[in-house]
Amino acid sequence: MLTSAxxxxxxxxxxxxxxxxxxxxxxxxxxxxAAEMAAEEINSKGGVAGYKIQxxxxxxxxxxxxxxxxxxxxxxxxxxxxxxxxxxxxxxLALTEVSKQEKKIFIGTDHAATELTVQNLQPYYFRxxxxxxxxxxxxxxxxxxxxxxKPWKTIAYIGPDYAYGHAQIEELKFNLDRFGVKYxxxxxxxxxxxxxxxxxxxxxxxxxxPDILVSGFWGGDTVAFIKQAAPYGLFEKSLYFHxxxxxxxxLLSAMxxxxxxxLVLSARHHNNWPDTAMNKDYVSKFxxxxxxxxxxxxxxxxxxVYAIAEAVKKVGNPNDTDALVKALEGLKFQQPEDxxxxxxxxxxxxxxxxxxQAIGVTxxxxxxxxxxxxxxxxxVYKADELLPPKEWIEKNKK
Amino acid sequence: xxxxxxxVQLISGLTMATFLFLIAxxxxxIFGVGKVxxxxxxxxxxxxxxxxxxxxxxxxxxxxxxLVCGGxxxxxxxxxxxxxxLRRIYGRADEGGFQILLTYSFILIxxxxxxLVWGTEYKSLAKPPALSGAINMGGIVVPTYNVxxxxxxxxxVVAAWWxxxxxxxxxxxxxxxxxxxxxxxxxxNVPMTMTLVFGIATALSGMTxxxxxxxxxxxxxxxxxxxxxxxxxxxxxGLGNFWGAWLAALLIGEVNSFAIVLVPKWATLFSYLxxxxxxxxxxxxxxxxxxxxxx
Numbered sequence: 076m077l078t079s080a081x082x083x084x085x086x087x088x089x090x091x092x093x094x095x096x097x098x099x100x101x102x103x104x105x106x107x108x109a110a111e112m113a114a115e116e117i118n119s120k121g122g123v124a125g126y127k128i129q130x131x132x133x134x135x136x137x138x139x140x141x142x143x144x145x146x147x148x149x150x151x152x153x154x155x156x157x158x159x160x161x162x163x164x165x166x167x168l169a170l171t172e173v174s175k176q177e178k179k180i181f182i183g184t185d186h187a188a189t190e191l192t193v194q195n196l197q198p199y200y201f202r203x204x205x206x207x208x209x210x211x212x213x214x215x216x217x218x219x220x221x222x223x224x225k226p227w228k229t230i231a232y233i234g235p236d237y238a239y240g241h242a243q244i245e246e247l248k249f250n251l252d253r254f255g256v257k258y259x260x261x262x263x264x265x266x267x268x269x270x271x272x273x274x275x276x277x278x279x280x281x282x283x284x285p286d287i288l289v290s291g292f293w294g295g296d297t298v299a300f301i302k303q304a305a306p307y308g309l310f311e312k313s314l315y316f317h318x319x320x321x322x323x324x325x326l327l328s329a330m331x332x333x334x335x336x337x338l339v340l341s342a343r344h345h346n347n348w349p350d351t352a353m354n355k356d357y358v359s360k361f362x363x364x365x366x367x368x369x370x371x372x373x374x375x376x377x378x379x380v381y382a383i384a385e386a387v388k389k390v391g392n393p394n395d396t397d398a399l400v401k402a403l404e405g406l407k408f409q410q411p412e413d414x415x416x417x418x419x420x421x422x423x424x425x426x427x428x429x430x431x432q433a434i435g436v437t438x439x440x441x442x443x444x445x446x447x448x449x450x451x452x453x454x455v456y457k458a459d460e461l462l463p464p465k466e467w468i469e470k471n472k473k
Numbered sequence: 474x475x476x477x478x479x480x481v482q483l484i485s486g487l488t489m490a491t492f493l494f495l496i497a498x499x500x501x502x503i504f505g506v507g508k509v510x511x512x513x514x515x516x517x518x519x520x521x522x523x524x525x526x527x528x529x530x531x532x533x534x535x536x537x538x539x540l541v542c543g544g545x546x547x548x549x550x551x552x553x554x555x556x557x558x559l560r561r562i563y564g565r566a567d568e569g570g571f572q573i574l575l576t577y578s579f580i581l582i583x584x585x586x587x588x589l590v591w592g593t594e595y596k597s598l599a600k601p602p603a604l605s606g607a608i609n610m611g612g613i614v615v616p617t618y619n620v621x622x623x624x625x626x627x628x629x630v631v632a633a634w635w636x637x638x639x640x641x642x643x644x645x646x647x648x649x650x651x652x653x654x655x656x657x658x659x660x661x662n663v664p665m666t667m668t669l670v671f672g673i674a675t676a677l678s679g680m681t682x683x684x685x686x687x688x689x690x691x692x693x694x695x696x697x698x699x700x701x702x703x704x705x706x707x708x709x710x711g712l713g714n715f716w717g718a719w720l721a722a723l724l725i726g727e728v729n730s731f732a733i734v735l736v737p738k739w740a741t742l743f744s745y746l747x748x749x750x751x752x753x754x755x756x757x758x759x760x761x762x763x764x765x766x767x768x
Contacts, residue, residue, distance in 0.1 A: 096584075097694055100593035236741060264733065267741045269698050271689045272492060274619065275485040275730035279737065282478050295595045295690030302597075303688050306607045306616030329595040329690065367594075 087126045087393040089114075089182075089383065090155035092135035092142045092170065093376075094162055098269065098294060099137055101325060102162045102185060106376035107132045108365050110159070113380035123384045124391050130380065135161060139169035146173045156393040157182055157383055162372060164188035164239060174199045178396055180403070182382060184375030185343070187319065189242060192427040193463065193471050199396070201403050201426045203382050204375035205343050207239070207319055208246045209461040213341065213432040214318030215250035216456050218287065222256065227286035227314070229261045233276060233300070234291025236265035243291045243319060249467065261285050269296060277304045281312060288313040293320040298329050301338075310335045317341070318434060325370040327437075327446040334437055334448045341434040344374035347442065347449050348433050349414035357411035368443045378410050378428075382421070414455065422462065429458045477613050482730050488619045490726025491626030495681040496699055497706040497718045498633065499674030505650050505713030506670045509559060510572055513579035514678055515696030515703070521547040521679025522686040522695065523587055526596045536601035540683045547679020548672045554579060555671035560664060580696055587693045598686035622684060629677070630719055637715070646670055650713065705748045711758025720760045 091110060093103035107130075114128040122128065131153070135142045142161065149155045150173075158174055158181040161167045167186040174181035175197035183191060183202040187210070192202055221227065232247075234240030244263065251258055262283040264276050277300075280288060288309070292300055297317070304310065315321075315338045322340030346358045346368050357377065361369045386402040387393050404423035412430060413419050419430045435450025443449060463471075500514045521543035528539035558579075562571040599605075604618045637643035645666055648656050657663045682695075689695070706725055710717030725744045732740040751759050 096588070096593070098692065100588070100693070101595075104593060262737060264737045265741065270741075271685070271695070271698060271702075272489045274488045275482060275733045278478075278481045278485045278730075279734045282481075282734070295692045298595055298597060298690035299688065302690075306605070306618065307614060308607065325595065329597045331597070333597065333599060 085122075085126050086129045087123065087157075087383065087387055088153065088155040089128065089130045089157045089159045089380065090146070090149035090153060091130065091132040091160035091376075092145055092158070092166065093132050093160045094137040095132075095134040097137055099162045102370060102372035103132075103135070105365075105370045105373035106160060106162070106184060109361060109369060109373035109377035110380050112360060112364055113377045113384075117380070117384050123387045126387065126393060128380065128384065130159075131155075132160070135163070135166055137163045137166060139163075139165050142166045143169050143173055146170055147177075150177050150179055155179070159379060159383075160184055160376065161186055164191070167191055168195060171195055171197060171200045180396060180399055182379045184379045185372040187343075188238065189246065189463070190471070192425045193468055196426060198400055201382070201421055201428075203379045203421070203428045205430055205432065205461075206427060207243050208250075208463050209427075209430070209432060210319040210341065210343075211243060211246035212250045212461040212463075213434060213456040214247055214289070214316065215254050215256060216460065217318065217339070217434050217454055218251065218258075218316070219254050219256045220454065221314075228257075229259045229283075229285045230287045230289055231260070231262035231264070231280055231283055231285035231313070232289045232291065233264040233266070233280065234289075235268040235270075235293075235296065237268055239293075240265065240291045244289070247289060247318075253464070266296075271299060273300045273303045277307050277309055281307060281309055285313050287316050290315060290317040290321060291319065292317070293323070294325065295329075297321060297326050301330065301335070302333060305333070305335055310338065314339060320371075322435060322450050323371050324368055324443070324446065327443075327448055327450075328368070331445060331447050336437050336439070336448065338437045339434060340437065340450055341432060342371040344369075344371040344412045345433065345435070345450060347440065347451075348435065348453055349412065351411075351413070351415060353409060353413070354411040368446075374411055378419075381408060381410075382406060417458065419458070425462070425468070427462070429462060431458050432456050432461060477611075481613055481615070482734060483727065484613075484615050484619070484623075486727040486730030487623050487723075488726075489729060490722040491623050492681065492685055492699075493702055493706050493725060494719050494722035495626055495629060495684070496678055497703040497710070497722060498629065498715065499677040500703055500707050501710065501713055501715055501718045502633075502646075502674045502677075503671055504707070505715065506646050507563075507649075507667045508713075509671075510569075510576070511671075511674075512573060512576035512700065513554075513583065513696065514675070515698070515700035516580045516583040517547040517551055517675040517678040517696075518682040518685070518699050519587065519691075519693070519696040520550060520583055521682030522598070522689075522691045523591055523596070523682075524679070525683030525686050526591070526598050526691050529598050530596065536599070536683075536687075539598075540680055543683035544676045544680035547682070548676025551675025551678075552668050552672035554675075555668045559671070560668075583696065584693050591693075593693060596691040598683070598691060600687040618687065625684065633715065642666075642669075702744070705744055708748060709751050709759050711761025714758060714761055717758055717760030721758075724759070 114130045164186040187207045189206045189208040232244045322342040389402040390398040407420035436452045438451035440449035524546045525539040525543035528534040706721045709721035732743040
């Protein structure tokens with residue numbers, strides 16, 4: 076008893092809330108696997124400052140109220156040092172309140188609602204994966220470049236009818252204006268989240284004839300939409316552009332040969348970009364551990380555990396919360412998604428990680444089965460160009 | 474909006490209507506015959522899709538064999554559920570509440586079963602090669618598969634109508650909807666009829682799951698999503714009314730299809746609006762026959 080109690084004193088306890096069931100279950104399972112992988116790597120090298128990392132997860136069921144209850148129990152009973160994780164932005168927004176009240180650091184991974192690092196930012200929240208603003212800024216830059224080689228005029232948007240979809244298109248429009256891109260919006264379509272039948276949307280979009288169709292779907296909705304739209308010839312008429320979550324490996328693996336070539340997609344992490352030893356190592360280790368290649372959510376969780384380790388290394392112990400907040404602000408460390416010559420860092424002002432984003436085109440590639448298409452012909456956007464400008468933050472904080 | 478576009482949009486609405494009807498028809502049949510509201514009906518749709526995936530994508534069997542096997546498996550599972558569980562609550566004073574609890578528990582169990590066997594990743598199923606192209610009718614492009622789905626839906630409507638009206642089984646099913654006691658006095662095994670009807674309805678749902686799989690993503694939890702849409706259709710059509718369900722599916726499919734063109738921002742609202750108005754002004758259902766008061 077005594078030894079185990081003593082052993083427990085030298086532990087960095089991370090209390091995570093990832094969904095293990097339901098529509099976003101796969102993101103949760105991948106995140107947990109990757110976070111455990113990071114913890115094992117760190118512990119096998121002797122831990123940090125004499126502490127071992129202990130990672131625990133409870134199924135968040137993607138439900139905010141339930142997650143809040145678990146988070147409070149984590150803090151009061153389990154005495155965790157960090158709150159961690161979550162896929163759903165709704166859960167993230169609920170947990171950031173708990174984190175603020177209890178003065179417990181919350182490391183956010185994967186959830187992308189920009190407001191967490193703008194309107195709702197509080198001192199104890201940090202996000203280690205891109206938000207939708209960064210993806211949409213990269214998207215706007217891509218469209219700007221495209222206009223020079225392949226002139227286009229009109230845009231239509233289709234995405235799920237909830238906060239995530241609406242925020243995306245507003246952020247894209249803002250960034251197009253900011254980078255001086257001329258465009259005409261010819262339609263906005265809002266099917267409900269998890270809609271199963273897109274046929275009427277597809278025929279209506281084809282009538283509107285946009286040059287660019289911007290998509291804000293995620294997960295199975297993307298699969299269903301592409302499958303239904305392909306035989307109509309939509310992808311020959313409009314450029315399908317999906318800069319936030321379209322290039323997720325999950326889509327590439329689920330669709331195989333039925334994924335059309337030439338779609339322009341991105342995601343928060345890619346298994347075949349950047350071509351660095353660190354990324355290759357991360358992807359192959361994940362594959363060895365789980366038997367599958369990771370979806371983008373996994374890398375956020377992997378990096379999140381390393382962020383904690385780096386901060387504890389600086390401070391020397393996991394209990395000095397204020398010192399840890401200072402250590403995390405501006406923290407710079409190498410990640411699988413960092414290309415050669417760039418290191419991700421946490422912006423001290425917004426607590427948002429600043430990263431490079433790459434946008435690619437679907438091309439044949441069988442290196443990551445069962446996918447038979449991966450992204451290629453990359454265009455890479457510099458990290459600091461993608462952050463929200465001051466005037467946008469001020470406007471949205473009001 | 475030119476003429477050819479109206480036709481294209483009508484056909485799009487028809488595809489949606491067909492799926493709605495195929496799912497709602499089984500729900501309607503079970504309700505009509507046994508007064509059971511099978512909340513888990515969509516889960517049999519999901520099970521069918523997964524079995525279809527197993528046969529077609531994993532074992533490389535033909536799409537049509539997968540369709541039959543998905544239907545058979547869902548049908549058998551439906552019969553097991555009826556025979557061992559639902560049958561025990563018939564005639565209880567609070568049967569309605571038990572129906573909801575029991576069929577809802579089927580949803581949870583079937584979702585977990587699917588996750589255990591196939592995992593939580595999205596699965597995909599290819600169309601049969603012969604139906605993977607598109608038909609071009611003077612500028613009106615319609616995917617061949619969608620046309621096939623619409624045709625299959627029509628065949629099911631006609632076949633079900635014929636079976637219900639011209640076979641002994643159909644007559645028994647219709648009679649048991651009206652007076653189970655009289656039927657059992659006449660020597661018909663009413664409980665067995667109910668098990669069979671349940672099996673046929675869940676088989677239909679399972680087959681529809683396979684049929685929908687090449688157009689959708691096969692995923693745990695798909696059952697809940699389809700059940701809500703088909704609920705609207707069943708309520709609009711008048712509970713237990715087969716033709717009502719068909720007309721309601723057509724109405725919802727087309728209302729949705731044209732709402733997307735005319736008011737894209739509010740399109741998803743319309744099917745709920747139609748249902749709300751129906752419940753306010755004609756709560757027995759838009760297409761329910763006039764009630765005959767029994768003396």
